[in-house]
Amino acid sequence: MLKLFRIFASAKGTNPWLVVTCLVLASVAEILSMSAMLPALLAVSGESGILPPAFKVVIDATLAVTGMPATIAGFTIAVVLMLILRTILLGLALTYAGFSIANVSTRLREDLLNAMFDTKWRYFVDHRAGRIANTISVDATRAGHAYLESAKFVAAVIQGIGYLAFAMMASFKFAVAGIIAGTIIVVGMGKLIAVSRRAGRRQTRSTSQLVTLVADALNNIKPIKSMARTVPFIAMFGANLQALNKSIKIQVLSSQGLDRGNDILIAVMIGIAFFLAVGVWEITLASVTVVGIIAFQSISVVRRLQKFLQRGAELEASYHAVHEMSAKLAREAERAGGAQDITLDHGCTFDHVTFAHEDQPTVENVCLFIPSGKITVLQGPSGAGKTTIVDLLLGLHEPASGQITIDDRPLDQLSLKAWRSHIGYVPQELSLLHASLRDNIALGNTALSDEDIVEALRLADAEDFVNSLPDGLDSNAGEMGGRLSGGQRQRIALARALVGRPKLLILDEVTSALDPETEASICSNALDLAGVFTIIAITHRPAWSKIADRLYKVDNGAATEITAPAKRRRKSAETPVHE
Ligand SMILES: Nc1ncnc2c1ncn2[C@@H]1O[C@H](COP(=O)(O)OP(=O)(O)O)[C@@H](O)[C@H]1O
Ligand SMILES: [Mg+2]
Missing domain, CATH: 1.20.1560.10 (ABC transporter type 1, transmembrane domain)
Known part of the structure; x- marks a missing residue:
């Protein structure tokens, strides 16, 4: 009673x-x-x-x-x-x-x-x-x-x-x-x-x-x-x-x-x-x-x-x-964080970052530098901790020890929402909304025009395939994106990440389902975009390692830098990569 x-x-x-x-x-x-x-x-x-x-x-x-x-x-x-x-x-x-x-x-x-x-x-x-x-x-x-x-x-x-x-x-x-x-x-x-x-x-x-x-x-x-x-x-x-x-x-x-x-x-x-x-x-x-x-x-x-x-x-x-x-x-609410300005002129740093899923050490003592306006590639076997590293950068997990800084500002003092509003993100496991391609790309952002969306589709090498659909941008992606092929889904997800013109682009195995030609086209677009965007790509594909400014090998939760081919080239020839 x-x-x-x-x-x-x-x-x-x-x-x-x-x-x-x-x-x-x-x-x-x-x-x-x-x-x-x-x-x-x-x-x-x-x-x-x-x-x-x-x-x-x-x-x-x-x-x-x-x-x-x-x-x-x-x-x-x-x-x-x-x-x-x-x-x-x-x-x-x-x-x-x-x-x-x-x-x-x-x-x-x-x-x-x-x-x-x-x-x-x-x-x-x-x-x-x-x-x-x-x-x-x-x-x-x-x-x-x-x-x-x-x-x-x-x-x-x-x-x-x-x-x-x-x-x-x-x-x-x-x-x-x-x-x-x-x-x-x-x-x-x-x-x-x-x-x-x-x-x-x-x-x-x-x-x-x-x-x-x-x-x-x-x-x-x-x-x-x-x-x-x-x-x-x-x-x-x-x-x-x-x-x-x-x-x-x-x-x-x-x-x-x-x-x-x-x-x-x-x-x-x-x-x-x-x-x-x-x-x-x-x-x-x-x-x-x-x-x-x-x-x-x-x-x-x-x-x-x-x-x-x-x-x-x-x-x-x-x-x-x-x-x-x-x-x-x-x-289980996320912390709101402070109200500092967010810039990404210098880069993101992982300083001896350690993280464990429950009691399972996943990321151990990782030191990374992700320079602004460059392409950083993370490679390594499945289960090595690559996705977890970007999850830490997204603020989806908090390090057990060590610190992540964005332009020297500790991430744990920034507003997570403000930080993430500068990020374009393509997750490894792709699922689209049961909605039109336009709505899938805008993801709730009503301020975006169709021109913005078409431009994002072009960069994601998806313009041609979307145009070939009878309903174009109005085509429905189906349940979890089931009406599209795996590679088409990846490109729509990439367009979704690019459309807000983010400062940081995080791509988790973004071209894994694509043929070498489409991948090469996306990599070439990524090269054009580096300089405007800071790009982190998790991938095994050689196409990405070739254009990387920084290349890290992640294994068993630890990250080691490998001299990136792009860096080597630049050192020897003193010429910019993107030409
Ligand atoms: N939410 C979670 N809870 C427990 N363990 C997890 C969780 N997410 C990932 N893991 C474990 O952490 C390890 C690293 O995973 P992940 O970062 O996804 O690897 P990668 O992206 O390199 O393939 C794996 O062993 C995985 O089983
Ligand atoms: Mg992964």
Whole structure:
């Protein structure tokens, strides 16, 4: 119960008390319409004398508000008017509450998305992408609904207090009996709410697992299909689907148990009350009817309270999943860094840099200099630590010891976002967006013109192939770029890196899927660009070693400089390389 209150109070993106006020106003209208109905009944039976004086005040106020005469016709019209008012208020309240669900969910999603993009790179390697996707889509929606249930619950508590006061005015004895009956119902059905909570938790977990499994399978669908591994993969879903199925059935059972259990308990209690009232205490039938209406309304509040508690308990897990994910992402947030100006006139230096993935030393005591306006090539066997070295330069990892400086400014004092805004980067594992080539190259930068994009395509030697596509720049790259060949994908990724005219260009195995001619063309463009850009290329290809100004061999986490052919040539001939 307290948990629901907490959810209610912590909701961002809406005014929780306004939601409750609307809901309470709707029930006030309901009480008023009831109080207009009571005297009508009593007038018919001619027993209005049994009403306590405080009750009369409410009735008189109702008549005064509605301006109806104290006749049966007047009462009836007042009842109908009040019921219409109640319906309008309820409609407004539920609409506002529904909008609140949207706002609460949207706010949670915005927070999660912001946190996601500010999270350290390591997090995305260690965690399943499907989990984040599921939390942002499914859990955020369910969390919005949990919020609504919590608001309805708070409104029902307020309403319950109102009814109790109302019942006290009508009959103290019955009000006390009502409290006892309500307590029996709440305690009796409390276990089912705990069952709902557990089922909700299981459902949240299973849904998240399902999305994760689907996302993982889709990313690997080509090898799975090509090697006919579909049957074992579908079998992997079996346990998960069963768990989801079971949690939904448990929810149905606990919801039905709560409703029907309440029905039975209430029927028994009404029977006892009726027997006591008419058979033992010999209260008149008209009074029993009046008290009966109040009792019925009070019981329905108790039932609603329980229903909200139960639905809240079912949805609570998603609300917590969203908040846990937010907190986790916030804990893994990248440092923001300082606000120093960033220049790259001299170069980047690795000064005895050491880094370990978990306890696995990956980069050991590396000293490198990446001169500005030159081409630096890193070579070495697979797993040597080349990608990790550029990840360190990108600030995706932080060195365990040693220092990286950019024009003599320590990288750990620079704003990472500002530094990266000067970088064009082609990662080793390529994946494009399921979007047009234009959008793939712009990657969200709306300031870029088509001319900028075409120029980048030219430098990436991709202009001809894009022009040959029927839709040109509007052609869709397909899922993960699947409509393009590996080499075409690499060139689109290269154009994406070049288009912002970055100071530093980092190319991780950028021509590995290209034929020698296209590679030679890109290398020649790179030679033209060196001087404008600083280029780091990770590659085994001789074409790159030939144009390198600096060549490093990376092996087992250590880097050694090899005299680059370009340097040799320049030393001997004293002529610029790019001619
Ligand atoms: N996120 C990671 N967690 C643990 N180990 C990693 C991670 N990324 C890379 N490694 C390990 O670090 C070593 C260097 O990887 P990498 O820099 O990608 O090599 P290269 O690019 O030279 O082929 C490899 O042994 C690899 O298994
Ligand atoms: Mg690599």
